[in-house]
Amino acid sequence: MSWSTLFHIAWKSIINRRVTTMLTVAAIAVSVTLFLGVEKIRSGAQAGFSSTVSGTDLIVGARSGAINLLLYAVFRIGDATNNVTWESYLDITSRNDVAWAIPISLGDSHRGFRVMGTTQAYFEHYRTGDKKLLGFSQGRQFGALFETVIGADVARELGYAVDQKIVIAHGIGAVSFAKHDNLPFTIVGVLERTGTPVDRTVHVTLAGIEAIHVGWEGGAAPRGKARIGADAVAELELQPTSITAFLLGLKTRIGVLTAQREINRYADEPMMAIIPGVALTQLWSVVGVADTALTAIAAFVILTGLFGLMTNILSSLHERRREMAILRSVGARASHIFILLVSEAIMLATAGSMVGILLVQAVIAVAAPQIVKATGVFIGSPGVTHFDLGTVLGVVFIAALLALVPAWGAYRHSLSDGLTVRM
Amino acid sequence: MVSLQNLTFAWDANVPVLNIPAFQMEPGERVFLHGASGSGKSTFLGILGGVLRPTSGEVCVLGEPLGGMRAHKADRFRADHLGIIFQMFNLLPYLSILENVLLPCRFSTLRAAHARESRDLADEADRLLSALGLPRDITHRPVTALSVGQQQRVAAARALIGRPALIIADEPTSALDTDLRSDFVHLLLQECELNETGVLFVSHDKSLSPLFDRTVELESINHIVRREVS
Numbered sequence: 001m002s003w004s005t006l007f008h009i010a011w012k013s014i015i016n017r018r019v020t021t022m023l024t025v026a027a028i029a030v031s032v033t034l035f036l037g038v039e040k041i042r043s044g045a046q047a048g049f050s051s052t053v054s055g056t057d058l059i060v061g062a063r064s065g066a067i068n069l070l071l072y073a074v075f076r077i078g079d080a081t082n083n084v085t086w087e088s089y090l091d092i093t094s095r096n097d098v099a100w101a102i103p104i105s106l107g108d109s110h111r112g113f114r115v116m117g118t119t120q121a122y123f124e125h126y127r128t129g130d131k132k133l134l135g136f137s138q139g140r141q142f143g144a145l146f147e148t149v150i151g152a153d154v155a156r157e158l159g160y161a162v163d164q165k166i167v168i169a170h171g172i173g174a175v176s177f178a179k180h181d182n183l184p185f186t187i188v189g190v191l192e193r194t195g196t197p198v199d200r201t202v203h204v205t206l207a208g209i210e211a212i213h214v215g216w217e218g219g220a221a222p223r224g225k226a227r228i229g230a231d232a233v234a235e236l237e238l239q240p241t242s243i244t245a246f247l248l249g250l251k252t253r254i255g256v257l258t259a260q261r262e263i264n265r266y267a268d269e270p271m272m273a274i275i276p277g278v279a280l281t282q283l284w285s286v287v288g289v290a291d292t293a294l295t296a297i298a299a300f301v302i303l304t305g306l307f308g309l310m311t312n313i314l315s316s317l318h319e320r321r322r323e324m325a326i327l328r329s330v331g332a333r334a335s336h337i338f339i340l341l342v343s344e345a346i347m348l349a350t351a352g353s354m355v356g357i358l359l360v361q362a363v364i365a366v367a368a369p370q371i372v373k374a375t376g377v378f379i380g381s382p383g384v385t386h387f388d389l390g391t392v393l394g395v396v397f398i399a400a401l402l403a404l405v406p407a408w409g410a411y412r413h414s415l416s417d418g419l420t421v422r423m
Numbered sequence: 424m425v426s427l428q429n430l431t432f433a434w435d436a437n438v439p440v441l442n443i444p445a446f447q448m449e450p451g452e453r454v455f456l457h458g459a460s461g462s463g464k465s466t467f468l469g470i471l472g473g474v475l476r477p478t479s480g481e482v483c484v485l486g487e488p489l490g491g492m493r494a495h496k497a498d499r500f501r502a503d504h505l506g507i508i509f510q511m512f513n514l515l516p517y518l519s520i521l522e523n524v525l526l527p528c529r530f531s532t533l534r535a536a537h538a539r540e541s542r543d544l545a546d547e548a549d550r551l552l553s554a555l556g557l558p559r560d561i562t563h564r565p566v567t568a569l570s571v572g573q574q575q576r577v578a579a580a581r582a583l584i585g586r587p588a589l590i591i592a593d594e595p596t597s598a599l600d601t602d603l604r605s606d607f608v609h610l611l612l613q614e615c616e617l618n619e620t621g622v623l624f625v626s627h628d629k630s631l632s633p634l635f636d637r638t639v640e641l642e643s644i645n646h647i648v649r650r651e652v653s
Binding site for chain 2: 332
């Protein structure tokens with residue numbers, strides 16, 4: 001009895017039951033599609049996450065937690081517990097091994113988007129994934145005091161374009177009652193999409209942040225004489241007294257650990273320096289729990305599909321006892337009957353997961369550009385990965401394992417039925 | 424060719440089904456085995472077919488001790504030397520008529536070699552089908568389009584292909600109309616005679632027994648003490 005005959009018989013038998021077969025294959029295909037889709041999004045999100053910031057050697061802020069510092073300095077989530085004085089900033093950036101520094105000043109917002117005060121160094125040195133500098137889809141860098149450059153999401157969601165004037169609100173709520181409406185900013189540039197928090201940021205000059213807070217020393221909006229206009233502010237000497245954090249680029253990466261240690265021990269002020277890659281990994285280990293859960297759910301969906309396959313074979317056994325007796329009568333061994341059913345499961349699982357892979361490829365080809373545009377998450381280009389093939393192997397293996405149950409049942413039948421065709 | 428001695432069989436030690444002190448068949452002999460339903464016919468055929476093991480006693484088919492053979496050897500033996508026809512539903516509905524007839528040649532190289540002796544496999548299948556009274560062009564039709572009588576003829580062609588030594592037929596005519604029965608048996612025996620194939624034909628229809636060399640009552644060779652099974 002050659003294998004090809006056995007497979008031929010299994011194949012013909014499957015085709016004969018094409019409706020239930022197709023449904024079973026479809027169930028497996030959909031579950032595999034879901035599983036692989038979740039994995040692509042997960043790895044895309046992880047890659048996007050870890051490329052949020054690159055090219056920066058150290059992030060420095062007031063002493064708190066590494067993840068907290070990363071969250072507010074890079075992701076612009078949450079608040080700093082304390083600021084860094086301008087003197088300390090100048091002192092550290094004057095170190096010999098510092099190549100560049102980007103100061104960051106947070107605390108205000110515009111209609112739910114964070115406002116960040118910084119300098120031109122930001123456009124010269126801040127890099128996202130693939131070591132890319134920020135590009136402009138419209139306009140240019142800010143130069144004058146009341147100019148602003150907005151991220152792609154800000155422009156899209158609020159419908160802003162270059163030359164529009166915006167007012168910055170005090171504090172970071174989506175709805176704010178205290179507005180710096182005496183000093184509006186003019187949009188001079190819109191950044192290209194990066195898929196990072198940069199897209200959701202309104203960038204202004206550090207001096208601009210200082211300017212809008214003139215007269216706010218008491219913590220509330222100035223009234224009467226204290227409320228000043230743009231002309232008056234422009235004449236003031238605007239030197240920040242403190243910033244929220246700053247990013248450092250070193251001349252050589254070898255010195256990173258030394259610089260980090262020295263900043264952490266800085267005597268005049270409690271500060272901490274973190275290495276972005278290390279902190280990102282720590283943060284991902286927290287965030288990653290959610291997508292591990294998602295992957296687990298998708299895996300269970302596959303298992304459900306495979307149980308459907310097993311049910312399908314089990315329920316067909318009764319009506320197929322005749323088929324088994326005929327095969328036995330022409331010389332099939334009981335073990336052939338066993339192999340027949342296992343190979344049937346293998347064929348269905350292989351077909352199902354192949355269709356699943358094709359579906360995922362089709363979805364990627366159609367939806368990937370849209371997903372990048374909408375979320376900035378790049379889920380990869382079409383192409384079968386090792387993970388895909390591993391999934392197919394895993395699905396087929398589990399299907400074969402599950403098929404042992406009906407196969408064993410048929411094996412027992414074929415021994416006890418003898419040559420009787422039972423109805 | 425077939426020789427049973429002190430054969431007993433029981434599914435359950437308390438309920439013996441068969442107790443046959445002796446049963447013989449000569450090579451090429453055609454035996455009509457008469458037995459009522461529930462008399463242990465199917466079990467008897469299962470043992471002769473090498474699918475069921477006797478509880479005790481000896482079973483020799485073609486001089487081979489079938490009862491003591493390992494399961495896979497018995498399966499091989501059945502594929503090589505036995506042709507089996509059931510009462511009905513003999514065919515796999517998803518295979519073509521030709522594929523159904525050639526099934527034994529897939530499981531046994533010996534049967535395939537025999538069938539190929541004078542012509543190729545498909546031609547031999549055609550020859551058998553027409554010898555059994557089926558129209559020439561039938562091999563291309565789906566199995567499900569055949570009448571019950573035609574299905575039994577295809578089953579007979581499958582049992583005969585590759586010249587097995589013994590045909591075991593388990594009530595193959597009970598689903599047929601009375602006037603077709605003797606015609607079917609006649610053609611089957613004719614083909615067996617050509618190859619000197621032995622036939623063990625089980626039926627409860629005694630009107631067919633004159634066509635055979637010998638008639639055996641299962642109840643007369645099976646010395647079981649019948650009990651009521653509740």
